[in-house]
Amino acid sequence: MFARDRARAGELRERYPHAAEVFGLYLALVETWESVGDRVPSDGAVEWAHVHVLPRVIEATAAHGPPLLAAAVRIAVGNGLLAPASRAGPPTAPNGPPGTATGSGGGGLLHAWLAGEELTPIERYLARATLRVVPLATPPAHEAGRCPACGGAPQLSYRTAGDDPLVSGRRMLQCARCAHEWSFSATTCPQCGETGKRTVHAEAATSGGEEPRVGRGIAAGDALFPHLSAESCETCRGYLIDVDLGRDPHAVPHVDELAAVPIDLHMADHGYTKITPNLMGF
Amino acid sequence: MEVSRRQFLSIGPAGVLGGSALGFDLTESIRVKQRLRIEGATLSHSLCPYCAVGCSLIAHTKKAANGKTELLQIEGDPDSPVNEGTLCPKGATSLQLAISRRRVPHPLYRAPGAAEWKQVSWEFALDRLARNIKASRDATFVTQDADGNVVNRCEGVAFAGGAAFSSEEGYLATKLMRGLGLVHLEQQARV
Ligand code: SF4
Numbered sequence: 001m002f003a004r005d006r007a008r009a010g011e012l013r014e015r016y017p018h019a020a021e022v023f024g025l026y027l028a029l030v031e032t033w034e035s036v037g038d039r040v041p042s043d044g045a046v047e048w049a050h051v052h053v054l055p056r057v058i059e060a061t062a063a064h065g066p067p068l069l070a071a072a073v074r075i076a077v078g079n080g081l082l083a084p085a086s087r088a089g090p091p092t093a094p095n096g097p098p099g100t101a102t103g104s105g106g107g108g109l110l111h112a113w114l115a116g117e118e119l120t121p122i123e124r125y126l127a128r129a130t131l132r133v134v135p136l137a138t139p140p141a142h143e144a145g146r147c148p149a150c151g152g153a154p155q156l157s158y159r160t161a162g163d164d165p166l167v168s169g170r171r172m173l174q175c176a177r178c179a180h181e182w183s184f185s186a187t188t189c190p191q192c193g194e195t196g197k198r199t200v201h202a203e204a205a206t207s208g209g210e211e212p213r214v215g216r217g218i219a220a221g222d223a224l225f226p227h228l229s230a231e232s233c234e235t236c237r238g239y240l241i242d243v244d245l246g247r248d249p250h251a252v253p254h255v256d257e258l259a260a261v262p263i264d265l266h267m268a269d270h271g272y273t274k275i276t277p278n279l280m281g282f
Numbered sequence: 283m284e285v286s287r288r289q290f291l292s293i294g295p296a297g298v299l300g301g302s303a304l305g306f307d308l309t310e311s312i313r314v315k316q317r318l319r320i321e322g323a324t325l326s327h328s329l330c331p332y333c334a335v336g337c338s339l340i341a342h343t344k345k346a347a348n349g350k351t352e353l354l355q356i357e358g359d360p361d362s363p364v365n366e367g368t369l370c371p372k373g374a375t376s377l378q379l380a381i382s383r384r385r386v387p388h389p390l391y392r393a394p395g396a397a398e399w400k401q402v403s404w405e406f407a408l409d410r411l412a413r414n415i416k417a418s419r420d421a422t423f424v425t426q427d428a429d430g431n432v433v434n435r436c437e438g439v440a441f442a443g444g445a446a447f448s449s450e451e452g453y454l455a456t457k458l459m460r461g462l463g464l465v466h467l468e469q470q471a472r473v
Binding site: 017018019021022065066067068069072121122125159162164166167168169170171185186187196197198199200201202203204224225232261262263265266269277280281282 | 303304307308312313318319320322325326342358359360366367368369370371374
């Protein structure tokens with residue numbers, strides 16, 4: 001189930017040294033997801049994941065995460081703050097500020113993420129890494145730009161590959177919460193619905209007198225990220241990383257998006273905010 | 283180190299984990315970012331002017347340093363129910379209708395019997411065209427048909443209009459050609 005993710009993450013770890021640490025942790029998580037495989041029950045999957053997946057995610061993070069994150073997770077586990085046996089129940093807010101995952105004691109993290117509550121980056125990371133293997137049964141949403149399967153925000157955008165170079169592939173969005181994919185307008189902002197003010201930010205050629213090639217077709221000859229760009233909205237200043245499968249048919253959008261850290265930093269410098277940070281917090 | 287759960291979970295971008303929200307080392311990514319030359323291009327909708335299919339286009343433009351808007355690329359609009367992102371080879375090259383490095387910016391003339399083209403002035407070219415049109419018209423103008431009907435038509439010159447003609451250009455061309463008595467008019471204007 002995760003063979004493509006694993007192969008692609010391994011490949012990108014070699015190709016993009018700046019993201020080696022990110023892919024190192026991602027590969028450890030892939031191991032974790034594969035180890036639980038098809039044992040996820042159809043009933044009570046979230047509670048099951050809290051007991052059986054979260055501890056493994058914590059273990060993988062402590063062993064392969066960046067040193068400070070690993071240390072923070074180890075300390076938290078040592079202090080019993082993320083006790084694997086904690087019951088995963090819906091957030092009821094007895095212990096902490098209302099509207100935060102801590103408000104439900106130790107077990108509400110996964111439900112809080114599912115309920116779309118505001119979470120800290122580490123909470124978000126742990127919840128998403130744990131729920132990656134859980135099929136979600138949340139009611140569909142009909143809000144434009146939101147996942148039609150679960151109502152989650154889009155994580156990334158990608159263009160389908162075509163056999164013919166004269167055909168522009170459809171724009172697809174992938175959900176940050178349930179990984180569902182759906183087709184969406186190429187020129188509309190999924191966050192605010194603005195239709196007329198889309199900007200694509202992509203690498204321009206730096207050698208050989210080439211013109212900048214920011215659209216589809218052949219990428220600039222010396223591009224480091226030929227298939228990655230950022231698509232922003234000038235109204236809400238939100239953006240998503242776009243993966244062009246026409247330029248790299250071997251790309252796995254949710255894996256390749258993790259390599260775009262320098263583009264994310266560029267976008268942050270220019271005052272844009274990603275609609276949803278990815279699994280690794282970028 | 284004693285941290286409460288809340289403190290642990292609150293560690294963020296400005297917290298002990300450093301630059302990245304989860305503590306990833308960003309040194310190399312920042313170096314890569316500084317090397318990248320990222321251009322921003324605005325997306326706008328447009329329509330292929332070449333034929334009656336009317337395929338939708340997405341144009342990528344950017345404001346140049348001199349304030350002018352530059353056209354960078356044109357591609358099929360995948361949202362269009364007409365072409366669903368597809369363009370025929372002609373439409374796919376429509377960027378060259380607006381900008382082309384290979385466009386010839388001045389008239390060229392190859393004299394009868396000559397092997398070479400030579401650059402000439404617009405005055406020379408327009409004068410030559412006018413003279414040739416007049417000569418052909420004079421030589422082939424028909425005032426009466428075989429039955430003696432007055433027709434006043436020029437049968438030796440034909441006119442073919444381009445697909446990128448606007449309605450106004452098409453109207454002007456038709457007026458001018460009908461004025462010369464042309465009957466063979468073809469027009470591919472679709473906009
Ligand atoms: S792309 Fe081709 S088929 Fe479509 S309108 Fe242009 S010329 Fe016609």
